[in-house]
Amino acid sequence: MEHTSAIQLKNITKRFGKVVANDSVSLDIRRGEILSLLGENGSGKTTLMNMLAGIYFPDEGEILVNGQSVTIASPKDAFLCGIGMIHQHFKLVDVFTAAENIVLGLEDEGKLDLKAAAGKITDICQKYGFSIDPAKKVYDMSVSEKQTVEIVKVLYRGADILILDEPTAVLTPQETNQLFTVMRNMKADGKAMVIITHKLHEVMDVSDRVAVLRKGRYIGDVATAETSPQKLTDMMVGHAVSLNIERPAPENPTPRLDAKGLTVYDAMGVKRLDNVSFTAMGGEILGIAGIAGSGQKELLEAIAGLQGLSAGASILYRPIGTAEGDQGVELVGKTPLQIKKSGVSLAFVPEDRLGMGLVGSLGMTGNMLLRSYRKGVGFFTDRKAPRKLAEDVMEQLEVVTPGVNFPVRRLSGGNVQKVLVGREIAQEPSVLMTAYAVRGLDINTSYTIYNLLTEQKMKGVAVIYVGEDLDVLLELCDRIMVLCGGQVSGIVDARSTTKEEVGLLMTRFEKEAAQS
Amino acid sequence: MSAVKQHKEPLLRIAKRDGIARSKAYAIRIVAVLLSLVVSGIFIFTVTKLNPLQVYEAMFDGAFGSNRRSWVTIRDAMMLLCIGVGLAPAFKMRFWNVGAEGQVLLGGIVTAGIMLTFGSALPTPALLVVMAAASLLAGCVWGVIPAIFKAVWNTNETLFTLMMNYVAIQLTSYCVALWENPFGSNTVGVINQQTKAGWFPAVFAQAYGLNVILVLALTVGMFLYLKYSKQGYEITVVGDSVNTARYAGINVKKVTIRTMAISGAICGLAGFIAVAGASRTISTSTAGGRGFTAIIVAWLAQFNTFVMILISLLLVFLQKGSIQIASQFNLNDYASSVITGIILFFILGSEFFINYRVIMRSGKEASK
Structure with missing residues (x-):
């Protein structure tokens, strides 16, 4: 089946300081197709998509939408190109209804007509198989309903290229299946879709093509039908990885x-x-x-x-x-x-890592101290042991950080988690x-x-x-x-x-x- | 798709820096100061037709023109620094202590009271110790009250500490009326003018030497306390996230009250220094708004007490300088305030260029 190109990225490079987040990435996004973007943490998936959504601006390279070179300098430009991104963290106003959130920020002429908007929302929902109540307040909604509002919001604005950043991370298996049904309906309608996910069985389930990034570089793309989770993992990591959990x-x-x-x-x-x-x-x-x-x-x-x-x-x-x-x-x-x-x-890795488990403004050393700062009789804290621990955790779990005193708040999500898990296991719980x-x-x-x-379990924990x-x-x-x-x-x-x-x-x- | 735009990069973009060499950060700050002088120079010339260089010279003259002026500048900077050091632990804990004004006044009241009552009964060294201890205690009580309400009933500390200021001002007015001297003047007058009992003695032949020693000792102590002590660590954790503090087994209520006790006590001591070490009298303007200015000092320095020394000196220098140019050139207060404003604007604005960089369309990265 031939698909027309919706977006072509040509040699896109993006740097943050010394870090090259995307290194000359070229990628095709096609209509009537679901593309999975796969890669390890920090491989530059979200950065790449954020450049399409107008959040970042590429340092080098060219973006073509429908064959024409465009500049996407703001989310507004992205919408003008028909690109809509559903972010990991929802950007909704809690005290507004679904309809109010969806029309928010649109600069239509004349009076705000929520009734007409609600009608249009219902049409969109029926077309693709969603269900939301336009009059429901966001604070009354489940996570999956909020996500639906986000998706309808971009469809309402006429987006025909949709980017979903880890949409299933917060959904139950049933809700995930619902979302995939909707995505297939949109695909049948000729929309171009990109989904970022870490879950390989979802990649296999929903996508038509998989593009793999590794350390900011574009590794290649394969048709989903011709690959397997094991092959994809090897592509992502760069060497063979065992996907079995020893029990x-x-x-x-x-x-x-x-x-x-x-x-x-x-x-x-x-x-x-x-x-x-x-x-x-x-x-x-x-x-x-x-x-x-x-x-x-x-x-x-x-x-x-x-x-x-x-x-x-x-x-x-x-x-x-x-x-x-x-x-x-x-x-x-x-x-x-x-x-x-x-x-x-008792070792505890709470859900809200920066809000409960860690001190965001401190570095790794300062965070190791959280469990041990009371040790010793003096008035002052001992920093040598936590520093050593921080260095050990950094090495063992391969934490990517400029240094043990670099504020953990500014680390990527995966690295933050490693710091927390590393500290908790080190307590010998x-x-x-x-x-x-x-x-x-x-x-x-x-x-x-x-x-x-599993190692901890075998120790009798x-x-x-x-x-x-x-x-x-x-x-x-x-x-x-x-x-x-x-x-x-x-x-x-x-x-x-x-x-x-x-x-x-x-x-x-x-x-x-x-x-x- | 309604409008496809030409492929054109925006003229200016900003990007967050990952970090910046210390030398480069200071270079940016120096450039900011120089630029501010140029811009205020243009302002001075267009509005007043005065030679900007003469005006700057006058500003410097106002702050450091004579030995006496220099010491007054230093004394006032130390005062501001002392309150800033007192506020640092509270604000680091994200406890909005806007009540330094009241805490300083309370410290001042008890100092003045003891000075008047025991001026003839105790030798000055003993008197100083008693006054210092009493002012620490008074400021501590004034700081702990809102902290207890916050810890137990979760009241809003900003409003609470602010209201405590007005109570303190009323208390001061009452004491001024009580201790009025001479009768009918509505001021306390200089206390123990003849005996000088309870006045700070000259140290190294400097009238304000003791002020400097006391405040610098506090500055060093607070730096070590916040950075290296267990209690300082607890303050950092509570300030970052109360939930993380609870998770780590930190008693948040206890830390809140303890920290405000320290914060209030140091502000109270500032009142002692203001009365016994500078004015030797008490009035409702003993704190003189420094309790609020010190908030700027604490935040600008990011609670680093050594940086606070520089910021206090700068603020006092600008204040003394603008008073001088106002009188010397018959400018009204507003003109000198504008100059102060321009200088502060550039210094604060330079922080933007330290945190972000501006990228021009050509792809060349401007560092400034």
């Missing part, structure tokens, strides 16, 4: 954390966690699955002593080597510092909790992290892994606890369960509520 059987697992009746209400009085009970075993990885916002965050924070729990809750901790009948230490009612002082070595430990990480680094977690990629949960974990609306909807054996079973458990209570 040794747990060696005599012992109960480490015994949680009973955990109930959490948030500041607004909404029940976020509802009578959750489970046991985390030392020497195994307990996976936690669930739609985003099902209580994962509250559960981990409750264990870490950062959430107030309702009466009747109990979390008993048994250190490594505790005798059979030993009661253990009660963690409920203790502050994080008291938990630490009572001898619990007995319980290791991670929330979306590989979110935004490329394949290579993700597998490094999986291996680190109780690992709690909150994840979103069901394939990984099924391959990595020993048991999976599924949360739905703050309740435990099931705990299954990861070796014998299926993706479908877990997927159903994720929405179990919603369906039951709908039926009754």
